[in-house]
Amino acid sequence: MNYHQPTCLQAAILDWAGTVVDFGSFAPTQIFVEAFAEFDVQVSLEEARGPMGMGKWDHIRTLCNLPEIAERYRAAFGRTPTDADVTAIYERFMPLQIEKIAEHSALIPGALKVISALRDQGLKIGTCSGYPAVVMARVVELARDNGYVPDHVVATDEVPNGRPHPAQSLANVIALGISDVAACVKIDDTWPGILEGRSAGMWTVALTCSGNALGLTYEQFKNLSKDKLEQERARIGQMFEGSRPHYLIDTIADLPAVIDDINARLARGEMPQSS
Incomplete structure (x- = not known):
């Protein structure tokens, strides 16, 4: 054949x-900003848009790897974000996303x-x-x-x-x-x-x-x-x-x-x- x-x-x-x-x-970008804010870490809409297209956990991990955001996290918690911290943000992101997706x-x-x-x-x-x-x-x-x-x-x-x-x-x-x-x-x-x-x-x-x-x-x-x-x-x-x-x-x-x-x-x- x-x-x-x-x-x-x-x-x-x-x-x-x-x-x-x-x-x-x-829908996805604004919720990233809101999810990080609930951990007292400020992320701009422009920063949130950077890794768009990735899976959402990977997206958050990529944001946390940015030196500027990692430093803001360290200032709030005394350490740079671990995978467990990424998962915590992701778990807050999910219900926010489902709640607001219709908007x-x-x-x-x-x-x-x-x-x-x-x-x-x-x-x-x-x-x-x-x-x-x-x-x-x-x-x-x-x-x-x-x-x-x-x-x-x-x-x-x-x-x-x-x-x-x-x-x-x-x-x-x-x-x-x-x-x-x-x-x-x-x-x-x-x-x-x-x-x-x-x-x-x-x-x-x-x-x-x-x-x-x-x-x-x-x-x-x-x-x-x-x-x-x-x-x-x-x-x-x-x-x-x-x-x-x-x-x-x-x-x-x-x-x-x-x-x-x-x-x-x-x-x-x-x-x-x-x-």
């Missing part, structure tokens, strides 16, 4: 916050229309997130109420290693019965999510304006001047350079043209690993 390269996409693997829901990715559950403008178009082209819709399963259950419930029901969901604690490892995307490939990872496209607003897709051998699309990197509401984004928007696109593009996304677009509303281009490249025999 001979190997046959895929000639069109079979699945889109979508992130959640900042990609399909929660324009600006406010930032709105679908990103254009998302439902694009996802419907993908389905019309025969693509299956897989999803993954840095949220653990207990939070994802609430996110999925809220999305269903708003008309969004993906074909599969993988939470960060349902695989051995979360992002930037490829496990969540690959779990979607298995569950959805996809024949080849090159027939998948991963769409995400964070560099760990793009690395996840790259490591899984997929096409990757980075969202520059709807997610964590820009960190604005939809209204604030739409009110940016042309010059300011171009400056922000350039800044965010540099942030993504190391993860090597195949495409950069503003929001999921711009995805259809990318899907057409990927299908054309696959039909010509191109593969995601070669670019």
Whole structure:
């Protein structure tokens, strides 16, 4: 039996916050600030956004490893944070996250229309997130109420290693019965999510304006001047350079043209690993 390269996409693997829901990715970032504050440690929203895309325990550990935050913790407790301290913050983060997730559950403008178009082209819709399963259950419930029901969901604690490892995307490939990872496209607003897709051998699309990197509401984004928007696109593009996304677009509303281009490249025999 001979190997046959895929000639069109079979699945889109979508992130959640900042990609399909929660324009600006406010739900996770604001709760990090509040969780640390309950331990009398101040963390700015900008600092909280830094490791976005990782699993939430790993995100907190990464924040605690920052010299500035570690010093604030030492000033409060007389020591730098241990893994046990990280777990304590995480355990406070979780109920806060579940409690407030509904405040930032709105679908990103254009998302439902694009996802419907993908389905019309025969693509299956897989999803993954840095949220653990207990939070994802609430996110999925809220999305269903708003008309969004993906074909599969993988939470960060349902695989051995979360992002930037490829496990969540690959779990979607298995569950959805996809024949080849090159027939998948991963769409995400964070560099760990793009690395996840790259490591899984997929096409990757980075969202520059709807997610964590820009960190604005939809209204604030739409009110940016042309010059300011171009400056922000350039800044965010540099942030993504190391993860090597195949495409950069503003929001999921711009995805259809990318899907057409990927299908054309696959039909010509191109593969995601070669670019």
